[in-house]
Amino acid sequence: MDSLSTRYLRAKKIPSTACGGCGLGQVHKKILMAMDELALGVGDVVWGSGIGCAGRQTFNTWKGDNFAGTHGRVYAIATGLRLALPEDKKIIITSGDGDAFGIGLSHLLHCARRNVDITVIVADNLGYQSTGGQYGYTTPLGFVSDSSPYGAIEQNWIQNGIDILDVLRAGGATFLARHSSLEGYDAVKSVKAAIKNVGFSLIHFIYPCVSHFGPVSLKTRDIDRIFHWFKGIFEAGGVFGENFKSGIFHDAGNSRPEFASSLRSQRAEVEAGHLR
Amino acid sequence: MTRKEILISGFGGQGIVTAGRILGHASTLQGLSAAMLVSHGTETRGGYVRSQVVISEEAIDSPIVEKPNIFCAMSQAAYNRFFGISRNGVILYDPDLVKRIGPPSPTYLAIHAGAAARELGIPMSANMVMLGAILRTLGMISDECMKDAIAAISPRFTELNLMAFEAGYRT
Amino acid sequence: MRKLFETGNAAITEGAVAAGCNLFAGYPITPATEIAENMSRRLPQTGGFYVQAEDETASLHICIGGALGGLKAMTATSGPGYVLFADPYGWAIGSEIPLVIVNSQRVGPISGITGAPGQGEFYLSRYPTHGGNFETIVLAPNSVQEAFSMTVEAFYLAERFRTPVTLLADQLVTDGWASLSLPENETELNEMGLKVVPRSIHPGPIFYPPTDEIDVPPVVLGQNTGGACSDWTPTEEGYDTEDIEDQMKHANRLIGKILSHRDLIDRHESIYMDDDPEIVLVSYGSPSRVIGSAVKRAREAGMSVGCIRLKSLWPFQDKLFERRAVYLAVELNVDGQLVREVARASRGEVHFLGKCGELPRVSELIEAVDCLCDGCELKSKKWETVVW
Known part of the structure; x- marks a missing residue:
């Protein structure tokens, strides 16, 4: 256990039950590094998680307070929780691509529209890997998975000029970024900016799955080759196209009224008798 | 048995529900129990709005008006639909809106509610004229409770509504 | 007031x-x-x-x-x-x-x-x-x-x-x-007999005690108690577990805490049940209002009838139906739901009168009771007698 883990994570949850070689740990670690640099303590953050690899592996790893939603609903739970918590308490959510971009997309978009002050880390392993490797909303077109044996035919959310981050930006998200778990400090900087935004922030973090996506979709069990492929997604000739870049996608941090604080302000007006 | 059943029915916008609310509120202030069910006929043509009001000195079991002691008809559709169950009670109707069926009877009272309200310059208050006539027939509730209820339910037009109510009470 | x-x-x-x-x-x-x-x-x-x-x-x-x-x-x-x-x-x-x-x-x-x-x-x-x-x-x-x-x-x-x-x-x-x-x-x-319980905060670490006790404060997040709440089966501390023994403890608590303290939950209203009526009408919600009127009128007409109105539905109050009687469940549906529980709990003769979208009339109910008093079959079907 390194010092960050000792400081922030529960000993009972280390080592995690993730597969050997899974990239999720690197995503997790970048969040902790950002917290450390922001000097956040265990009591400053409530940690939520979704379902799937990213949700299950991160649930209750945080030494402080934790919650996990049913599939796709953690964003709605966080909306209610935001109203109950003091404004300086951070809510950080780790969920997966199926959770955020599939079953929970409506709730996620409504969080963006309301500008609920939460930071959503979508840890994306390019499909439904915890159920054995079915295609999802970010599986590259044509790729084979256990439920697309002839190649994924359905348009995904991040290829051919379609981008889920565009959808979220249009929906009102105030901070959006995209990275891979294999990147270095730039990703930590984005997490820091996301947490500092008092509003809806989301970071799309792509990470390698070595148990299903590698063997089935990339047809290799070789971890180096899998990692090499994932490193290439942001480079020229990458599978998602030229416009698929890592970095900050949209930064309108602290530019729109935040959901809970708007409700509080209006309530104060009502209580003061200014609104009837 | 003090249970009284009052059925007020007409079309949307006549204040059928408001009349029922005032009657219920006044009964409550009087220390009586009151209940009201509001229903809307779904037909676009010939539809009706209906307030079923039950007033009693005791707790009210069924809130349904099955045999009204008083039936106040403010549209032909309402009259046609409900006069059958109201034969044993008093039927108040506005002759400008309702053509009576059957022979005249002492239990059929023509209340020129619309005309009276127009005369007062408050055509929207025909329901209050009818309410006055209902109370005159019903008894049970004091003037004071009635006035307090009108003030509570329609605070913006209390004075005008009281005028209309009194006009109806005097008929 | x-x-x-x-x-x-x-x-x-x-x-x-x-x-x-x-x-x-x-x-x-x-x-x-x-x-x-x-x-x-x-x-x-x-x-x-x-x-x-x-x-x-x-x-x-x-x-x-x-x-x-x-x-x-x-x-x-x-x-x-x-x-x-x-x-x-x-x-x-x-x-x-x-x-x-x-x-x-x-x-x-x-x-x-x-x-x-x-x-x-x-x-x-x-x-x-x-x-x-x-x-x-x-x-x-x-x-x-x-x-x-x-x-x-x-x-x-x-x-x-x-x-x-x-x-x-x-x-x-x-x-x-x-x-x-x-x-x-x-x-x-x-x-009015009503009480308000303020929210209390569980201090941890045993957020999910393996017991039937009530008045256990819930997990409240943001208090830095290390609280954990999830959709997975919890250990006593709230960790996600796939241990079947933890699952069993959790399930037993969810059931036991309610059934062991059901005296706080159970509530009903009996009308005219003191003189052992032959016919008992059973209902909840709006239909019970009409039944109240109907039963009074039926008794005035000399019929041996009473009624039970459920104010709490679940857990179901089986003990209310231990007495031998002919039960008539009245509901606002025509497939019969409450009647199935009454049949199960009473083990006796149970009938059903269902209406779809409107309340039964007082006259309709009196007619049904009259019919049952005479030992006649209701026009609606007799509910299958269930013997457990």
Whole structure:
């Protein structure tokens, strides 16, 4: 256990039950590094998680307070929780691509529209890997998975000029970024900016799955080759196209009224008798 | 048995529900129990709005008006639909809106509610004229409770509504 | 005490406010919309929050989130929304979240008729989610005054039992108007026999004790207690587990805490049951109002009849049906739901009178009782006698 883990994570949850070689740990670690640099303590953050690899592996790893939603609903739970918590308490959510971009997309978009002050880390392993490797909303077109044996035919959310981050930006998200778990400090900087935004922030973090996506979709069990492929997604000739870049996608941090604080302000007006 | 059943029915916008609310509120202030069910006929043509009001000195079991002691008809559709169950009670109707069926009877009272309200310059208050006539027939509730209820339910037009109510009470 | 003439919807709103509700999340649906509208006006006046959710799934999840942060939350809906609660309802049961759910039942199936009363969610309120291994608490008001008092009681039970409580009303109860006495302070509330339990905070670390005890504070997040709440089976400390023994302990607690303290939940009203009547009418909600009138008239006509009105539906009160009698269940559905439980619990002769979307008339009920007194078959089918 390194010092960050000792400081922030529960000993009972280390080592995690993730597969050997899974990239999720690197995503997790970048969040902790950002917290450390922001000097956040265990009591400053409530940690939520979704379902799937990213949700299950991160649930209750945080030494402080934790919650996990049913599939796709953690964003709605966080909306209610935001109203109950003091404004300086951070809510950080780790969920997966199926959770955020599939079953929970409506709730996620409504969080963006309301500008609920939460930071959503979508840890994306390019499909439904915890159920054995079915295609999802970010599986590259044509790729084979256990439920697309002839190649994924359905348009995904991040290829051919379609981008889920565009959808979220249009929906009102105030901070959006995209990275891979294999990147270095730039990703930590984005997490820091996301947490500092008092509003809806989301970071799309792509990470390698070595148990299903590698063997089935990339047809290799070789971890180096899998990692090499994932490193290439942001480079020229990458599978998602030229416009698929890592970095900050949209930064309108602290530019729109935040959901809970708007409700509080209006309530104060009502209580003061200014609104009837 | 003090249970009284009052059925007020007409079309949307006549204040059928408001009349029922005032009657219920006044009964409550009087220390009586009151209940009201509001229903809307779904037909676009010939539809009706209906307030079923039950007033009693005791707790009210069924809130349904099955045999009204008083039936106040403010549209032909309402009259046609409900006069059958109201034969044993008093039927108040506005002759400008309702053509009576059957022979005249002492239990059929023509209340020129619309005309009276127009005369007062408050055509929207025909329901209050009818309410006055209902109370005159019903008894049970004091003037004071009635006035307090009108003030509570329609605070913006209390004075005008009281005028209309009194006009109806005097008929 | 304030004397008003109000709807059941307004009474539920005031009951929630009196119980300390400070979060309402809901989605508009007839005939429960008026509760949402009233809450949107009242909660900002009383230090609470109103949220209009994107769908009913979100409504209840937002309530859960608020409750997790220490708020007293409520949502209100009708059948088509209640069925969408399946996912968060299970979450709230499993994680032991206190909150209140109002269902103003309308006639179904599917969207049915929006403005007509129904009683189609009797069993759904017992099994509002998947997976089994739990009990639910369900209260059923039949009047505007009870809509107020039972809302306060629902919050009370939710806190003490650490579980969601459904107030299973119907369109006539919520849309109907009636005289309503509202307490103006806590003393008056207590004089009505009602109590308010403030939210307490579990200090940890044993958030999920493997016992039947009640009055266990719920997990409240943001207090740095190390609280953990999830959709997975929890260990005593709230870690996710796949150990079948933990699953068993958890299930036994969810069931045991309710069944071991059901004296706090069970409530009913018996009318004319002292002289051992031959015929017993059974109902809950709006139909019980008409039955009250019908039974009085039937007795005046010399018939040996009484009635039982259930004020709490779940856990089902089997003991009320131990006496040998001919039971007639009256419901606002024609498939028969309550009647199945009565048949199971009574082991006797049980009949069914169902109406779809409207209340039975007093005359209709008297005719049915008269028919049963003569030993005749009802036109509607005789319910199959169940021997267990």
